Amino acid sequence: MSHQDRVLKSYCTTREASKRLGISLRTAQLWVEQGILEAWKTHGGHRRICRTSVENLVSKRTQNPSGTATGAPFEILIVEDDETLRALYLAQARQWPMKPNLRSARNGYDALVQMGQHAPDLLITDLHMPGMDGFEMLHTLPTIPSLTFMSILVVTGLDPQEVAQHPKFPKGIPILPKPVPFGQIQDHAWRCWISKARHFPSGSPALGLAR
Numbered sequence: 696m697s698h699q700d701r702v703l704k705s706y707c708t709t710r711e712a713s714k715r716l717g718i719s720l721r722t723a724q725l726w727v728e729q730g731i732l733e734a735w736k737t738h739g740g741h742r743r744i745c746r747t748s749v750e751n752l753v754s755k756r757t758q759n760p761s762g763t764a765t766g767a768p769f770e771i772l773i774v775e776d777d778e779t780l781r782a783l784y785l786a787q788a789r790q791w792p793m794k795p796n797l798r799s800a801r802n803g804y805d806a807l808v809q810m811g812q813h814a815p816d817l818l819i820t821d822l823h824m825p826g827m828d829g830f831e832m833l834h835t836l837p838t839i840p841s842l843t844f845m846s847i848l849v850v851t852g853l854d855p856q857e858v859a860q861h862p863k864f865p866k867g868i869p870i871l872p873k874p875v876p877f878g879q880i881q882d883h884a885w886r887c888w889i890s891k892a893r894h895f896p897s898g899s900p901a902l903g904l905a906r
């Protein structure tokens with residue numbers, strides 16, 4: 696193999712890295728910006744990613760197919776009253792490369808019971824639900840110390856501005872619209888996963904209210 700061939704094989708494009716890792720192109724870009732993937736820019740402004748950093752992540756995931764690079768499982772709780780949509784959430788999330796442990800709840804009360812038993816790393820929730828709705832559940836969360844490090848993502852068909860102004864809606868929680876944008880949700884989950892893997896290598900709580 697010539698020196699030129701060895702140099703070419705030492706790096707890849709962002710698109711090639713995303714395909715190798717099984718992630719979206721946007722997630723690969725975020726990993727570069729966050730320093731997860733080692734990269735540089737050519738004189739023409741194109742990103743080139745070190746293949747070694749890509750293969751290191753692939754190796755970590757192969758060694759630990761369920762959970763994070765820390766060895767601790769990445770836990771997601773999905774709160775959605777629509778049974779069909781809840782099943783779709785679970786089906787989509789099972790395909791994510793980080794292989795999260797998944798649980799689901801039908802309303803806020805059911806979710807609080809589950810979170811009391813075991814705190815997830817990421818809570819993905821609807822707002823308009825029977826019984827205890829999402830607003831009441833979110834209003835209750837700050838009173839539960841064990842959930843301090845949980846990240847929260849709201850996915851709702853309600854108007855985002857009206858949601859943000861609701862007296863029981865905590866500030867700083869990201870809101871995504873329905874129809875459910877699974878690509879954006881996966882990107883958010885990846886950021887949480889990376890945060891846990893980078894900042895808590897021993898597998899301890901990771902997200903520090905990283906909304």
